[in-house]
Amino acid sequence: MTSETILSIFLGIGLSASVGFRVFLPLFALNMAAFFGKWELNYSWQWIGSLTAVITLGVAMIIETFAYFIPWVDNVLDGFALPLAAIAGTAVMVSAVANLDPLATWSLAIIAGGGTATAIKATSATSRLASTASTGGLANPIVSTIETGTAVVVTIASIFAPMLAIVLVIIILSIIFWIYRKIRPRKTNI
DSSP: OOHHHHHHHHHHHHHHHHHTTOSHHHHHHHHHHHHTTSSOOOGGGGGGGSHHHHHHHHHHHHHHHHHTTSTTHHHHHHHHHHHHHHHHHHHHHHHHOOSOOHHHHHHHIIIIIIHHHHHHHHHHHHHHHHHHHHHTTTTHHHHHHHHHHHHHHHHHHHHHOHHHHHHHHHHHHHHHHHHHHHHSOOOOOO
């Protein structure tokens, strides 16, 4: 495996993690990186770097970002965003990975890309639901700000410093695992 392949995998995993927070923000960032020649996409995914994709993904990103700041609307969006995150996480991984055979690329994309995005989106949706239940939605804009900020940081790191991005993803997944262990029901011996 070449260093280009490894960096492309790190890029894909980093963007997939970002997709777990905001579906369209990392897609738009990947689109801009391809559009301006910062990152070369797989041949069949060149359309992501087109002007049409710039406009479409840019508008979708803006709408999604602002919609998450509206309490209760954000919970409805999470219902749609969970399956979209799995698809988008897989898509960014497939589009970013370089120099692997198709079976390895798609396997990696489904497991690492779609799996990472889904795990983060599920945790994000659960935290927003808990925020809605405990504060009536008043704290949801704070949750949305943290999620959007995290998505921006991980996305930028993914494009400009993929090795840093993989470290951030490991930290995020570790925090998610820690939260899961804290809130999951304990088995009691009777």
